[in-house]
Amino acid sequence: MQWTLVVPLKPLAQAKSRLADTADDGLRPGLALAFAQDTVAAALACPAVRDVAVVTDDARAGRELAVLGAAIIPDEPGGGLNAALAHGAGIIRSTRPGSPVAALNADLPALRPPELTRVLDAAAEFPRAFLPDAAAIGTTLLAAAPGRELLPVFGTDSRARHRASGAVELGLADVDSVRQDVDTGDDLRNALALGVGPHTAAAAARLLIPGQ
Numbered sequence: 382m383q384w385t386l387v388v389p390l391k392p393l394a395q396a397k398s399r400l401a402d403t404a405d406d407g408l409r410p411g412l413a414l415a416f417a418q419d420t421v422a423a424a425l426a427c428p429a430v431r432d433v434a435v436v437t438d439d440a441r442a443g444r445e446l447a448v449l450g451a452a453i454i455p456d457e458p459g460g461g462l463n464a465a466l467a468h469g470a471g472i473i474r475s476t477r478p479g480s481p482v483a484a485l486n487a488d489l490p491a492l493r494p495p496e497l498t499r500v501l502d503a504a505a506e507f508p509r510a511f512l513p514d515a516a517a518i519g520t521t522l523l524a525a526a527p528g529r530e531l532l533p534v535f536g537t538d539s540r541a542r543h544r545a546s547g548a549v550e551l552g553l554a555d556v557d558s559v560r561q562d563v564d565t566g567d568d569l570r571n572a573l574a575l576g577v578g579p580h581t582a583a584a585a586a587r588l589l590i591p592g593q
């Protein structure tokens with residue numbers, strides 16, 4: 382089974398505000414783009430992934446991610462993360478009704494294709510399934526089988542909210558690279574320790590990170 386992934390991405394100037402103490406206003410947009418580039422490149426290198434659609438209104442991000450092979454969907458609802466994901470999933474479903482769809486965060490710079498394959502293969506056993514983030518509070522991936530709506534409830538406490546929505550929590554071991562989202566400086570240090578992709582490695586080299 383091959384998946385279509387929907388990756389949401391805020392306008393870069395507003396993205397990753399919780400990294401303000403680690404990357405200043407001049408560097409943060411480039412860092413957020415680098416996370417998205419490494420996430421999308423790793424996803425497209427995954428044999429379980431047929432294609433990747435990024436929902437974004439950011440022109441620069443749209444250009445750079447299209448170069449990697451992503452389809453770009455404008456964030457027409459402009460109603461926040463879950464509206465953007467439902468919009469993207471709806472467009473994918475209208476063009477390809479038989480395809481399984483998964484939402485994947487754009488901030489997974491350590492993402493490894495074999496680990497993403499394991500997560501998607503596990504998700505394929507259920508109508509809807511999700512993977513909790515490294516902090517075990519949020520969600521990094523939400524999957525829906527063909528014919529099932531995605532029904533995303535990302536945001537505060539999304540692990541509990543996805544569980545309450547009936548999605549099955551995937552309790553896989555050794556898929557750290559799919560769980561390691563980067564919201565804070567500590568998250569970035571953890572991702573660097575796992576090993577990030579080339580865009581994030583280059584962007585992070587411009588930051589002053591203790592221990593790096």
Ligand SMILES: Nc1nc2c(ncn2[C@@H]2O[C@H](COP(=O)(O)OP(=O)(O)OP(=O)(O)O)[C@@H](O)[C@H]2O)c(=O)[nH]1
Pocket residue numbers: 389390391395396397398399400436437438456459460461462465486487488564
């Ligand atoms: N298209 C789209 N993507 C969004 C929107 N809000 C958040 N995202 C994306 O959803 C994922 C999780 O977003 P958040 O944690 O809310 O925001 P963030 O920019 O990652 O970090 P903070 O600014 O620190 O909250 C990231 O990939 C964001 O770029 C939105 O309104 N539209």
Ligand SMILES: C=C(OP(=O)(O)O)C(=O)O
Pocket residue numbers: 462486488514518519520521534535536537539540562564
């Ligand atoms: C929106 C989410 O991600 P983040 O951890 O980036 O806030 C979430 O976990 O639902």
